Amino acid sequence: MNRICLIISLFVLSTIVGARLVLAAHFVHNQEDSDIRLVKRFLKSTKELKYHFQYHFTGTLSPIPKDIESGLKQTFSSCRFLVAKVRGSFDLPYDDYHLILIIDSKSNKVISFVWGEFWVLPPSQSFKHILKGHNAKSKENAINQVKLLAALITSSTNGKIGEATMQEGKVRVELIENNHSFATLEVKVDKHFRFGTLINKRAEGGTWW
Numbered sequence: 001m002n003r004i005c006l007i008i009s010l011f012v013l014s015t016i017v018g019a020r021l022v023l024a025a026h027f028v029h030n031q032e033d034s035d036i037r038l039v040k041r042f043l044k045s046t047k048e049l050k051y052h053f054q055y056h057f058t059g060t061l062s063p064i065p066k067d068i069e070s071g072l073k074q075t076f077s078s079c080r081f082l083v084a085k086v087r088g089s090f091d092l093p094y095d096d097y098h099l100i101l102i103i104d105s106k107s108n109k110v111i112s113f114v115w116g117e118f119w120v121l122p123p124s125q126s127f128k129h130i131l132k133g134h135n136a137k138s139k140e141n142a143i144n145q146v147k148l149l150a151a152l153i154t155s156s157t158n159g160k161i162g163e164a165t166m167q168e169g170k171v172r173v174e175l176i177e178n179n180h181s182f183a184t185l186e187v188k189v190d191k192h193f194r195f196g197t198l199i200n201k202r203a204e205g206g207t208w209w
Contacts, residue, residue: 035061039084042101042110048124055088055097062098065155071148080105083116083156097121098156102130116156118175118200119182122209131187131195139166142193146171149198150185175200183208 036059043049043057062083064072072081080103087094098116103109112130114123130149136142143164150161150173162174162181166189175183181203188196200208 032061035082038108039082053088053090053121055086058085058087060085062156068148068151068155072152075145075148078105079103081152100152100156114153116153118153118208128198130198132197134195136193138193142166142171142189146173146185146187150175
């Protein structure tokens with residue numbers, strides 16, 4: 001009798017677990033479909049991308065590395081982040097690009113964007129001000145916020161971040177591509193840890209944007 005009860009219990013448990021996995025997979029699939037529709041609507045309506053750059057959305061989203069995604073959720077809780085794969089060209093042939101979208105969680109509207117290939121394509125004007133006016137809790141928190149944005153950008157192109165510092169009222173995070181220091185994401189921070197405008201500086205001098 002006990003054996004029968006155990007078998008029934010295990011069957012019921014496995015059924016419940018299986019049902020939850022199916023529901024979770026269904027939710028993830030529905031969310032991805034919803035996000036793809038959001039990307040398509042944005043690309044159709046935005047004016048900041050409508051210039052000599054020719055592009056089309058591939059219908060695919062690139063996953064954000066788990067550690068970066070977790071950090072973004074904790075630090076920028078009012079936003080969601082998506083990386084859309086785009087085929088684009090200034091002239092033939094077409095190449096792959098990664099469009100990083102920042103979405104307001106409440107309105108589900110795109111509020112800013114930046115390209116993984118930042119050395120080719122400029123971000124939205126709003127991205128440069130994405131931190132402006134916001135207060136960090138401490139020096140460490142200020143550095144961490146800029147590091148997360150830098151890691152998000154570089155991860156889409158298999159790059160990485162290098163040294164991160166805060167000196168003379170500025171947070172600087174090194175962006176590394178192909179094992180070479182390529183740029184520095186920089187932002188001014190006042191004595192109250194309030195952010196200014198983001199700047200992306202070239203390693204050899206000048207700015208990307």
